[in-house]
Amino acid sequence: MGQTQSDEGRAPPSHEKLTKELANRFAEKCFTSLELISFKDVFRSLADHEQNVRYLKEDTIARFLEVPDGVGASAVIFQMMSYVGAFPFLQDAPAVLGLEQMVMVITIMTERYRIVLGKGAADRRKLLFRSLAVYDRNLSEVPSDKGVARAAGDYVVEDDGVGKREMGVAIDEVIDGDEDKMDECEVDGLVLAAFESLEYTGALEHKAGTTPVLRDAVIPADNFRRLLLLLLFVAPLGAQDSLSAYSDHVSGAELGNLKRVADCVLRAFIDVERSPGIKFRRFNTIIRALMPSIFDGLTPLVEHFLFSKNLDFHRHKDGPVAPPKTSQPVLQDTGTIMNSAVLSQLSFFLPGSSLFRRTRLLYSGGDDGFSMGSFESKVFNWRAPTLLLVSGTRLPDEPGYKSTGAEYSFLTTLPSKRFSRGSADKEGRLTFGLYVSQPWKHTHRECFGGEDTYLFQLEPFHDVFPSSASNKDYVSFTKPSAATSHAGISVGCSPPQGSQAYRRSNVVTLGAVSLVLDGSFEFGCFTNNYTSGGGAFHTSVARNFDFQDRFEVTNLEVWGCGGDKEAKHQAEHWEWEAREAEARRRINLGTGDIEADRALLEMAGLIGTNRSGGSMG
Template identity: 65%
Template structure:
């Protein structure tokens, strides 16, 4: 830490002075002069004044950012912003959002703090959790299988006090702040890396002793609040820095809003059953987010960058010394998704962007294959997908097969289930019933090809589940059985597409050749694309794909496929290459179909047809005349 203020005679700086100093440092090093001018201009145009204090209100921020009322998320968002505005003196939150406080908010939520806070600056996850959490003993104790022992003491006057003697203040949101002694979230009450880095940048270590971090025992994010925030994060995931959030208003009406709410429910399910878990504690939050949704908060970057683009600045009025129209014609904007599929839509695309960078997804996906349009066959799949020279995303959706199907004497479902190993795990989510809709997917960064002895794919492959529970299974290095594409043959009667399974191997034991070989964490689709099976053998600790960090138990999903799609990740160059390949293959196929007949030499033509087996042996081959 710095030595400049180590002299005991030096007068300690006040919190206001330190806050202003840090805000000035952020403003100087984290923003360009134009961005800083815009931020000040936006603040001055929006701020209310009271007793010579200028500040932003909750409704003002919501209207400026165009946060829709339909999501009912504005109070949650303002709680987060007013907490971050108190940085680095978080114990003083909620903060009055003056200009210095808004500098803190924009710097943190756009991740520009990395330019100043080098120590611990790579992680804002703990800070975001604090900004969304409440501290309520009753809420914490309502968690199943958890015990909370209060360290609150009551003095003779009946005033509740912490163990250190400090009185307990009432929370403005109505929650009684408490400090359970048995907090099951190790790490939350450790020194916050960003706070320490901020004090370090000010050369003022004693500031932590003055302020310190707020009490966080029993902290949790209320389930309803987090569900609403997830809906907002799904909406803003594709947002550009200067793109208006109101342009996505079509996603907030009728069935679209219901689908957004449903997708948010699948994401929230990764943290637990909302009916049983009233809130999310830090240990769960800090486990699920980095593993299954590391980019979930990235949409906030572009949303809060709106403060850095003042609407009062018009750069089109004078260009080259000539006046320009105030509203120049806008170039057409490429849609986020050129066409939707039976599975893929904007909400699903946003959900996938929580674990695959949005720069590889939005405005870059092309539908290569759809079972509904191209037919449920491996031949059609091959002709549509194999020529794509860029990463692909396979999505498959269906309904869970009931256990009764195994006991049926005939039928395609019974035949499929008979090819699975005898070991049976329970379903991953029992609350949805036997016909629950399931959606799985796989991201592959390598070109598809036929599998003979070795699988294809790489360590960047990702297997995931989108519905009813959001989950991600990343590739491991235990083996390289990432993906296989095998058509049925005499030596390998069980073909199909699989991920995480060993490739089909010829065997002499016919009694074993009709049983699928499933990997510990795997997805297998049989060759007719009628049925699929996802296996999660947590006890085995994984194979080509890692086990779930959210569901630490064995489960298996056997389902009837209703839709299957493959989407290509890439731009115009990849699409052009694929079109050229298709055209070349079409020409080659046409050339192979043509036979050099009609030369005038009937005997030579007849000999050629006999060699092809088309005439002879009582086959006339038709007239040669």
């Protein structure tokens, strides 16, 4: 109260003075003394000088951070920095990136501001959205289909009595939680907190009208796609890691993988064929639900400004320069489904600390055989979290198409009622996955898995289905036998019933949100029964409609997440299995001599007689 009275009799402080005061507070509270010295040295060495003003240019920042040309994100990241650098007077953006402005950029983009302001992630998301958005009322208007329903369940236009509205992946439809109910005309929460921290209540008069309202703000789709490429690229970045160490990720096939993954992630935000940009409600909802860690890679990237190569305290003055640190491969093994871009995509919602440089290929259907026995021998002894990835091609669903053979047999085990497919992509390529922290085991009366289990889709649409605490039917593994009704892997379904239930029905009971693979790993089915409200897993936040994808499996992989201890235990088990198999082979065949063994098999009538086996006749 006293501060308000003292403000009335004098002119308010200038923006420059308040900015300098806040920057000094951030620097003092959020940086160590060594980081601050290093930052000033980096800025001094990079800054251009004009009319007594030192500032950083776009190409200077791009070169220093080693942003590769292949992702085309230099202009986007500079736009973000120029906006954030104007904090807390965002109406003055874009800012000239001087010393104080770069302090704002580093503090906010690395979330160090929490030490001073103590605000939550929602405020930062709103600020980052504004830093990427353009304000154009014509651009922000979502076109209408005039009542024409979209194909393949991608969008459905329905009349609710008030007028036709978009359902499904509507650009600005989904919003939930009190956190999102913000007055779009108010100043961002971080700005208010900054003014309060300066103890200048007169600055709070900037509540309304200082920045364009969010309803007119849109992130252009192409700009966001470029940013996604950069975020995928920097996701595995560690503290003080150089981006040049990952240059192979933005060339050749790896760059193609990055672009394909970026397109899948972008589809969760927008249908680029229908709308030119992403609105705030969609942006906020999707990031909260599907990719809360999407911006984590910006922290080590921006923190490069805090480490000066001229201040290397790990060597004596005039001594030899330390050799550059060799970077451990992000992905130690090669897979058909998994690659470095997919690993980065997974880190958007799973802890990167358990993924990068810590995943090992345990099972590959293409190499180890598409059988449950091979799956069991390769996966069951891994005592740490695992990632199951399955890819396939969507089964035809056109009118008049009739399935035959194994496909027909699989489809007869599914309920006759089905939903439209989950996306309208033309290629029909699908990739689903499962993250489970508990070791795999045979399912008898109950499923395994915990509340940290995730079911997800990676392609062609990025989607995540977290587990529910109210239903424990997470994962089941059931091998073929006379005592079980259905063999295979089921996620989100109740355990297969015994032989009595099998006599009553040959149809699988699909969970509300579920993934089913048959016992031969030939076919699969993913279901999102949005109307039901969910079961063991929550329904899709990104697609608010019922959908189902039936597909033929092309690849199946399981990756172990863990350290050297788990890998050593698994390797020892595989070595033991190999020794046991060799011992059994020698016992069965005698000497181990190939010619003698062949003669023995011929005498038994097992080979060389044009028969499939021996005879009792």
